[in-house]
Amino acid sequence: MTARRIAVVGAGMAAARLASQVLVRDAGAEITLFGDEPQAPYNRALLADVLTGRFAPDAVRLPTGGARVRTGCEVVDVDVAGRTLRLADGTAAGYDTLVFATGSNPVLPPIRNLHCTSNTGEGGELKQGVHAFRTLADGSRLAAAVPEARRAVVVGGGVLGVSAARALAARGLPVEVVHQAPYLMERHLDEAAGDALRRALGALGVEVYAENRAKSLFGTDRAEGVALANGYRLDADLVVLACGVRPRVGLARAAGVEVGTGIVVDDRLATSAPDVFAIGDCTEHRGSVHGLAGAAWEQADVLADRLCGGGAVYSGSRTFARLTAGPVEVAAFGDVDAVPGLHDVIRLADPTRGSYKKLVLHGDRLVGGILVGDLATVGALTHAYERDEAVPEDPLHLLIAQGAPQ
Amino acid sequence: MTRTVEAAPQEQRAAVTETHCPYCALQCGMGLASGGVGLRVVERPEFPVNRGALCGKGRTAAEVLRAGVRLSAPLVRGADGVLREAGWDEALDRVAAGLSGVQARFGRDAAGVFGGGGLTNEKAYLLGKFARIALRTKNIDYNGRFCMSSAAAAHRKAFGIDRGLPFPLADVAGTGCAIVVGSNLADTMPPALRYLTELRDNGGSLVVVDPRRTRTAEQATLHLQPVPGTDLALALGLLHLVIAGGYVDEEFVAARTSGFEAARAAAMAHWPELVERITGVPVPSMRRAVELFAGAASGMVLTARGPEQQSKGTDTVGAWINLCLATGKAGRRYSGYGCLTGQGNGQGGREHGQKADQLPGYRSLVDPADRAHVAGVWGVDPEELPGPGLSAYELLDALGSEVRGLLVMGSNPVVSAPRAAHVTERLESLDFLAVCDVVLSETALLADVVLPSAQWAEETGTTTNLEGRVILRQAAVKPPPGVRTDLETLHGLAARLGRPAGFPVEPEAVFAELRAATAGAQADYAGISYERIRREDGVFWPCPAEDHAGTPRLFLDRFATPDGRARFAEVAHRPAAELPDAEYPLYLTTGRVLAQYQSGAQTRRVAELNRAAPGPFVEVHPLLARRLGVAEGDALAVTSRRGRAVAPARVTEAIRPDTVFMPFHWGGEGRANSLTNPALDPTSRMPEFKVCAVRVERAEAEAGAPVAAAAAAAGSAL
Structure with missing residues (x-):
């Protein structure tokens, strides 16, 4: 039983899963989510679907098991010793157990002239037409801006940037992606896979400028185009910034909780402060910052069990990137860059069907893998990787679907 | 009723008693012909559920009446x-x-x-x-708790009443798409397979959800092969895609259901890529399943023990019912959710x-x-x-x-x-x-x-088959x-x-x-008499009065809840009570084979059935077999936290490489239930027969002799 007050700072996906799983185990638990966004918890992984219009913004709400959710309620200070939260409205709230689920913030790229320049100069509001892509409000604003827009540029070719680009293309806009690395999703893919993805996006009307950097924006109060470092100019009245995220750790750091890149947690998801825990994108566990919904979910389940008296342990999540962008399907996991002499590599490419598959093996263990286009064996592969199972002597089994139709 | 019919063209006219099979919930109609030595099973083609067809168990049912195999005194x-x-x-x-x-x-x-x-x-x-x-x-209490109690609980929550099928089985042949979850009816109730065949012949599609590629799965338009214990997540992922694809029947949801908002939120928490990771079922396959089901004019979801015998069985069935409700595939002709009940x-x-x-x-x-x-x-x-x-x-x-x-x-x-x-x-x-x-x-x-x-054929009594049809078994001897x-x-x-x-x-x-005791209750038998059952090939409950026709199809006007609306279940995925780990690295799932029934107490005494299915076995994928260094017929020891069982290996690609399967019909050394986990569903109190963690290795030499014999028998039988 959890006859204590649990306060969760943050009301995102990790917080919602935690609340629902605590309340499944203990219907009487007193758990409150403090969220600074105006909406009830929603599924951030579905922002691209909000952008395409597949889901209305209020349709991506997540269950919280009936937990108390205080929306638009920013926590401005945490008194760990006094077990009290101070809120932006000047009030305070006590707790017995605290959970940081503050998530992450988008990284603003070093692009000159991002902000309005007519009155405030640099540091003011983003120019009209320039959008972050992190919150539901971002997604809704962007969706609303599409009908008036003629051309879009997405800055960043990671998972988020690619899904935003595809969603904008699905709405009928010509889209260009500016990406600093030599190929798309370089943290998860190799060059051949990045190229296969680029070709697939090209068929949808998305142009990719790799190994390019957005240097500055044209326009005073309204974005008119993007200047690239190589001197090109891309006209655009819609600019989406998708340059990654970093953990939101300000509150925790100010409260004296140990912070590295993220809030440092152990296998119990406990922080350095007594009765203070952390889950989700804001955490750093055994040196890893995940920033993935799957990891947040796993952490939430472990902590729910522990808060209800269980003995679950979090031993880390393996990294997965999974992108479904309309007809474009990509799955990638682990380390996909083979070390010659140490790793074995298996590749299957079928350019006519747009598929590319690669496995990296160390002995009989999967080190990493990529599937683009044909995902028939994704389940078997990711399970073998996740559970660190020995692979068959003929690992082609893992790349070619067998048996009954799936 | 005993009447005289032509039992078989070349035989003499024999007295044939119309009755039903002693085994599964299909309760096939059959005749028992007397004359000569003992009774013979003959077809009863006019009975609607099986139209004369019988499986090997049914055909040999008279064997268990033989004196040699049974008790004759206290x-x-x-x-x-x-x-x-x-x-x-x-x-x-x-x-x-x-x-x-x-x-x-x-x-x-x-x-x-x-x-x-x-x-x-x-x-x-x-x-x-x-x-x-x-x-x-x-x-x-009774062993039915181990059978369909999760479906019963989910039925009650959603529809206000618990009847296995809300429609006659024959309706299955007329639906646009049937999703069969965790049922291998091709082996467990073979005469029912014809309805799936007819469904496909009629242009309908069949989606089978099963960790094993069973004979039923081989009939499917699409087979989804999830990790054992993850079908709840799969159902939620499909509901997500139903919503995303614009397949929600808004009119039906508004007029005939309650609780959709919460169910939708639950589906949002189970987006396809997450569900793919949990279940191992690729997103494109999920999308195809939704197109087949939601895109059809009518559709059914039929579950059996697979999703039900889990520590979250009630929630799992509820999630599958949600899929029917969201797409308007319930309370209408050729649509709905049904449980394929197991025991007779x-x-x-x-x-x-x-x-x-x-x-x-x-x-x-x-x-x-x-x-x-x-x-x-x-x-x-x-x-x-x-x-x-x-x-x-x-x-x-x-x-x-x-x-x-x-x-x-x-x-x-x-x-x-x-x-x-x-x-x-x-x-x-x-x-x-x-x-x-x-x-x-x-x-x-x-x-x-x-x-x-005394048993079947020696005494008269009614049973109620999986359709809710009350039928009469009549004494023949x-x-x-x-x-x-x-x-x-x-x-x-x-x-x-x-x-x-x-x-x-x-x-x-x-x-x-019994009629008086049930009068006015949900399962109302007040209007059912032996005479009516004989005359009408069974009577569907509820049947409150003798002049009431019975109720072959439930819910066409309203559901049996107080407000007449079906209720969406608010559910979330949670893992099985026990997951594989370093010590017990594989999933075990249990089930049945064609030629045996339940604990085998009857069927293991029939020579023909024993020849077909002589003993327990462990299904392993060739990849796993190679890793373990075992071949077909080798004795395998399967160990869980609760016990150990030994049985010969049966190597087949029909099973996932991370899972082994054992049938549970036998006692002794090969008893599958020595291994299973009694983690209970909080609502139905159903134990988790369908998933636990095990270790598999070659059996030690001292256990070798009897196992080797069993292995040889198993190898020669199939």
Whole structure:
């Protein structure tokens, strides 16, 4: 039983899963989510679907098991010793157990002239037409801006940037992606896979400028185009910034909780402060910052069990990137860059069907893998990787679907 | 009715008794022809459910009537610990004294009753009555708890009533898309397969969800092969795609359901890429399933033990029902959710008072009006009726402590209960155990008194098949000397416990009382008579009056909830109670084979069936077999936290490489249920038969001899 007050700072996906799983185990638990966004918890992984219009913004709400959710309620200070939260409205709230689920913030790229320049100069509001892509409000604003827009540029070719680009293309806009690395999703893919993805996006009307950097924006109060470092100019009245995220750790750091890149947690998801825990994108566990919904979910389940008296342990999540962008399907996991002499590599490419598959093996263990286009064996592969199972002597089994139709 | 027909062209005219198969919930119509030596099973083509078709079990059913395989006199354990034959009076005296003895010492609830889903409605009804007013114990439950209790609970939550199928089975052939979840009906109820074949011939599609590529899955348009214990997530992921694809039937949801908002939120929490990672089912396959199901004009979801026998079985079934509700595929012709009930009278057996919390007709043991009605029929004060008792596994687990004496009727928990070695120990710790059965089952071997029962074909009684169709099994022969019907046994025991009246031995008299007890209840049999059943090829309940036609199709106008709306379930995925880890790295899932039935107490005594399925085995994928260094037929030891089983390997690509499968029909060394996990569903109290973590290795040499023989037999059989 959890006859204590649990306060969760943050009301995102990790917080919602935690609340629902605590309340499944203990219907009487007193758990409150403090969220600074105006909406009830929603599924951030579905922002691209909000952008395409597949889901209305209020349709991506997540269950919280009936937990108390205080929306638009920013926590401005945490008194760990006094077990009290101070809120932006000047009030305070006590707790017995605290959970940081503050998530992450988008990284603003070093692009000159991002902000309005007519009155405030640099540091003011983003120019009209320039959008972050992190919150539901971002997604809704962007969706609303599409009908008036003629051309879009997405800055960043990671998972988020690619899904935003595809969603904008699905709405009928010509889209260009500016990406600093030599190929798309370089943290998860190799060059051949990045190229296969680029070709697939090209068929949808998305142009990719790799190994390019957005240097500055044209326009005073309204974005008119993007200047690239190589001197090109891309006209655009819609600019989406998708340059990654970093953990939101300000509150925790100010409260004296140990912070590295993220809030440092152990296998119990406990922080350095007594009765203070952390889950989700804001955490750093055994040196890893995940920033993935799957990891947040796993952490939430472990902590729910522990808060209800269980003995679950979090031993880390393996990294997965999974992108479904309309007809474009990509799955990638682990380390996909083979070390010659140490790793074995298996590749299957079928350019006519747009598929590319690669496995990296160390002995009989999967080190990493990529599937683009044909995902028939994704389940078997990711399970073998996740559970660190020995692979068959003929690992082609893992790349070619067998048996009954799936 | 006995009538004279042409049994087979080349044979003489024989007297044929119209009856039904003794095995599964399909309750196929069959005839028993007398003349010559013993009875012969003949086709009964006019009966609508199976239209004459029978599987090998049904065809050979008359074998279990043979004298050689069954008990012919009561057995009583002597002071020397050995079971010896005894007269009925002595045996019944011993049972009455044994049960009332523990009650005198430890209280009324110290006597327990464990029934079965194979008992006729009349027996199930009278057994419940016996527990409540002759023994006056709260502790009665039955093996049906291990069968369909999760589907029953989900049915009640969603629709307000629990009937396996809300439509005749033949409707399946007319639907646009059927999703069959965790059922291998091609093996478990073969005559039903024709409806799936007809469905496809009619242009419909079939989606099969099963971790194994079963013979049923091979018939499918699309086979989804999830990790065991993840079908709840799969259903939520499909609902997500239904919503994303704009497939929600908004009109239906608004007019005929409640709770969609919460169900939609749950689906949002299970987006396809996450569900792919949990289940291993690729997103494109999920999308295809949704196109097939939601894109069809009508659709059905049929579940069986796969999704139900889990510690989250009720929620899992609820998630599949949600899929029907969101797409408007319920409460309409050729659409809806149904449970493919397993045991012969799994449906009727759960309606009439064997369940720990229920009285006949699904009346509730805690509802004052329900108690008063049944007490009135039974002629007792409602105050005399006990309250709800322990559920099946909890009851078995309490043997030797809270429960000290037990009467088992028509069940073999030594083989069929989860964590069976523990259950066996509990049975052995009892002060007194009596077993009524046809054969000397593994459980009967432990008893102080064994009472030989008449069986199918030797007694008349009704069962209720998976469709909710009440049918009549008619006696074709007299029981052998020394054998009594269970109704006679209960009559004799009740009399010894001070209830000489109220326990008729005539089935039709018991049925008349059952009709009165269920009048006005959900499972209302008031208008059903033996005569009507004979005339009408069965009658579907509810049937409140003799001039009521019965109810083949439920919910066409309204659901059976107080407001008439079906209710969405608010559910979320959670992992199985036990997951593979370093020590126990594989999933075990359990199930059935074509030629055996349940604990095998009947079918293992039929030579033809034993030739087809001689013993247990462990299905392993070739990749796993190679890793383990084992070949077809090698003896494998399968170990879980609860026990160990040894059986020969059967290497097949039909199983996932991370999973092994064992059928559960056998006791002894190859007993699958030595391994299974008794983690219970919080609502239905269903144990988690379908998933636990095991380790598999070559069996040690000392176990080699008998296993090698079994392996050879298995290898030669298939």
